[in-house]
Amino acid sequence: MLVVAGLAAATLTGCGGSGGGSGSGGGDGSITMGFSQVGAESGWRTANTKSVQEAAKAAGITLKFSDAQQKQENQIKAIRSYIQQKVDVIAFSPVVESGWDTVLKEAKNAKIPVILTDRAVDSKDTSLYKTFLGSDFVEEGRKAGKWLVEQYKDAKDPVNIVELQGTTGSAPANDRKAGFQEVIGADPKFKIIASQTGDFTRAKGKEVMEAFLKANPDIDVLYAHNDDMGLGAIEAIEGAGKVPGKDIKIITVDAVHDGMQALADGKINYIVECSPLLGPQLMDLAKKVVKNESVQARVVTEETTFTQEQAKTALPDRKY
Amino acid sequence: MKRLLWPLLVLAALLAVNLFFTPSFFSVEMKEGHLYGSLIDILRFGAPLILVSLGMTLVIATGGIDLSVGSVVAISGALACLRISEDGGVFSAVVLALGLCVLLGLWNGFLVAGVGIQPIIATLILMVAGRGLAQLITDGQIITVNSPSYKVIGGGYLLTVPFGILLVLVVLGVTAFLTRRLALGVLIESVGGNAEASRLAGIRARGIVITVYAFAALCAGVAGLMISSNVSSADGNNAGLWIELDAILAVVIGGTSLSGGRFSLGGTVLGALIIQTLTTTIYSVGVPPETTLLVKALVVAAVCLLQSPKFRDKVFRRAGPPSSPRPAAEEKVRVTA
Known part of the structure; x- marks a missing residue:
């Protein structure tokens, strides 16, 4: 989402009708x-x-x-x-x-x-x-954490979580991590066993998740800081012969179209909107x-x- | 082989570190009808980098450099995904994307050999403009495609082996044959040694230079297809971002001289594998993201120091008796792929 583009191929959408010159005095309401x-x-x-x-x-x-x-x-x-x-x-x-x-x-x-x-x-x-x-990115992280705590409130076993962070040092990455940590930190059964940056991209999300899956055989939950990384990770999970959404529960942030589609298809479990x-x-x-x-x-x-x-x-x- | 000894040792050391942290690191099993394991991952995710690095090796061997490969990666994936999302013809999309990449490579070659612009500047043009072109193609959005046959290129399997790895083997085999069994390799090295002298000796230096730039762009194009096919989407902003730097690094670790005139394909493959293994190691060992770049830098610095005969001489002479008084002369011996 906070991708720095080189030369954005953007159109200058000068909104039509330039408001009739400078006739925008305080009193007339427009x-x-x-x-x-x-x-x-x-x-x-x-x-x-x-x-x-x-x-x-x-x-x-x-x-x-x-x-x-x-x-x-x-x-x-x-x-x-x-x-x-x-x-x-x-x-x-x-x-x-x-x-x-x-x-x-x-x-x-x-x-x-x-x-x-x-x-x-x-x-x-x-x-x-x-x-x-x-x-409020911190609040987004908290919302993700609250859903997780609610889902596993009856579970006694430890819950192993892996986290795909956004671009290192960016505000959404820092804050979504902090908010999530704040909520789940209250209960010691929630353990973040691996946390790496996926640069907010699908390709990196997939690559990092592949490595997570091999280094940690027992992953219960994936928390991705945006939909795209989550979508990449889903492919990695499927490649490992596991069912995303069932074997590994997935929480993401953003709610862009592809992410919502995956959520509706049952591959993602919960999305916190960043509207x-x-x-x-x-x-x-x-x-x-x-x-x-x-x-x-x-x-x-x-x-x-x-x-x-x-x-x-x-x-x-x-x-x- | 002697020159490849140190990179090989580094690769072995990295793998050993992994084995220590993840005991099952070397296990390769069958899952869902294909090979599955960390080593397969390294090869699969390393495949695009190996391809880009192979092209880069030949460019560097002529004394040039190609900074535009990362943008070409993005353009190739973007164009292919756009075509597939429009009408679904995978074959035509791939041909079109690779065709455009070769054209872009010819443009680079023309600027370098035809107009005489310094390679770093000539390819910088396409590095910047190409990223914009990729964004123009994708309209600044991520194009998602749903095509099982396109997916095969970067994420599929043939006879249980990831297709990308097979593709790399084919390109590597063809390149090694052309440059080491035929005269092309010698001609490239000759142009890299001294373009003007080569021309006077009857070598069509200009044609050779244009060819290697086109080849580098073609390799980058195939890598771009792999990267976008692996995630079934094209991201004009991020695909192949900074891959040119990783490729140059892989070439250098592999022992190819940046001043041109000498190259080692085997070394380049080794270099690319070291970089990918390092990345995977960082993920599986659990290095915190804030320090990832530092760890990478330290390992790369160590590799470069180990590769320097002067440094080895100084450090290891203290430890043991000097094995040979002047190992530097021996280092100049060419290595075949």
Whole structure:
């Protein structure tokens, strides 16, 4: 999900109808939002973009959209141009965490409120932005852990868990690991017997799982930090003559389409959603900050979890 | 064989470490009608790297280098999966993907031999642009295909042996035959030694250089098919990422000189196996992910030091009596594949 792409083959989806010049004074109610997206590196991100665009249309907010193609300088340029165009609110998903102070100060001086989406910045001056809307990765890890504890609450034997971590050092990898550990750590019967990075990719997930299966003959549960690694691991488990979902229970995070399909097919047991559909929440927040109403400094995306049964009913309507 | 002694010892040491941590490491059994075991894994996951490294060996033997192979891996898998997801014709998809790869290799060769751009720069162009091309083909998404016959290339089995391993054996056999039984190998080494002198001696240096770049891209293309077929999906962002560096490392560990003029196919295969065994070892021994790269670096550094005659001379002379006063001269003897 947080894949760094070289040259993202992204289309600059300049949202049609540029809002009638700069006629977006405070009083007339119509809001113009400048949104700078990271890129189009994954299905998750594409769904995120669509959600923002559709929600803006539904909320009657004029959206100026730009795609940074994974480059911070493009994002800074886009934000500067939004400041010049005097938009009412700026929202963006930072490509990287640091280096935003200058451009955010410019926005603040121009009295344009800023909302961060999906990813945070490490700026010490929190007055530079109004709020940060995004997933709570630690909570995602906790949800995964809670389901596991619930499943094995009557079991007396130790439960052997292997973990496929995301890219080493990335926020989702660190936090999903910590949240999971926090919940299962309370009961000593849960043992993480092996934990390695699978770089969030299917190929690595499969390769690492192959090695896990050989080094540890007795694996009960696999916890993968995203669907793709889980999907790779499923192939490894099948190759070893075991049945994924039965012999080895599988928990993943994300709920992208292929993952949901595997969940509905019974190969994955539980998926914690990391939803890209934060458009509607973003538009609500935008309306509030433009009206100068107070908002919470941290807003968590509305997310759910899926069991196999829920996946079967949810799958036809999934947007990504 | 003498030059391959040290890499062989390192490989043996790595396997011994595994045996210590996982007693069943060497056991190979039949499961679901095919061979199953850690050693098979090493060969299977190492197959793409061996292929890419074979192509790289010949390029390096001409004094060049090919940084674009990782991008070619991504392009090949992406195009094949796109075609299969559109109409399902596996054969045509494979031919099309490999055809494009050869074309990209010819482009590299043209830049190096035809226009005279330095190889590292010439192939850097495709390394960067190629990744973009792969993303363009996949539209930035992961393309999932559901084709049992495509799956065979990287994840299937023929007569209980993983198909990828057989593919590598075939490519290795053909390459060894062409370069060691026919004159091609000598011509490549001659061009690597001195391209201009070779040309004056009547060797079509330009044609040889273009050929090896096309061959390297073809190898990368086959590796790309293997990688994407193994997981039945094409990931333009991550497939083959940094494999060019692993391939160069494998070539160097195998004793091929980066300055060109000399190469060892057997050494390259050994080098690639060492890298893959190291990766598998890290997974099965349970090295924490934060320190994985450090452990890899230490092992690689140790291999390189052991390979250096000067270093061995200094260290081992202290331990025992010097066996030969000047082993360096002997090191120059060519090794056949």
